[in-house]
Amino acid sequence: MESQTVPEGTVSEKTAVILAADYLNKLAGERIERECRSRLDEGCTELVLDLSQTDVVNSIGVSILLGVIDSAANAGAKVVFSEVNESTAELFDMLGVSRHAEVVGRDPAL
Secondary structure: OOEEEOOOOOOOOOEEEEEOOOEEOHHHHHHHHHHHHHHHHOOOOEEEEEOOOOOEEOHHHHHHHHHHHHHHHHOOOEEEEEEEOHHHHHHHHHHOHHHOOEEEEOOOOO
8 A cells, every 4th residue: 555645736735645455454444544544643634545456345444434534524634535446436325435525436427
């Protein structure tokens, strides 16, 4: 998993981009959660979780992502899931994740 702060002028000075692993389970989810909390503590107001390499998100991964959304909301920050594949986008819709965070699919129609 990689993390980077977006360069000034790209999106926002306060945006962090976090790259997720290919399988978002408990272990990968906890790494994402730690990184997101760290970025929120640094003052980021937008967390972009890049799921371009993520093929599968299991139930524990979804639960952890909901915790990230809650932490971000409490800090006054926004969460965006980017490059989400179709099956994960459907899962996020079905479980209500997309009601609390922006979901941007690989396919522009998502």
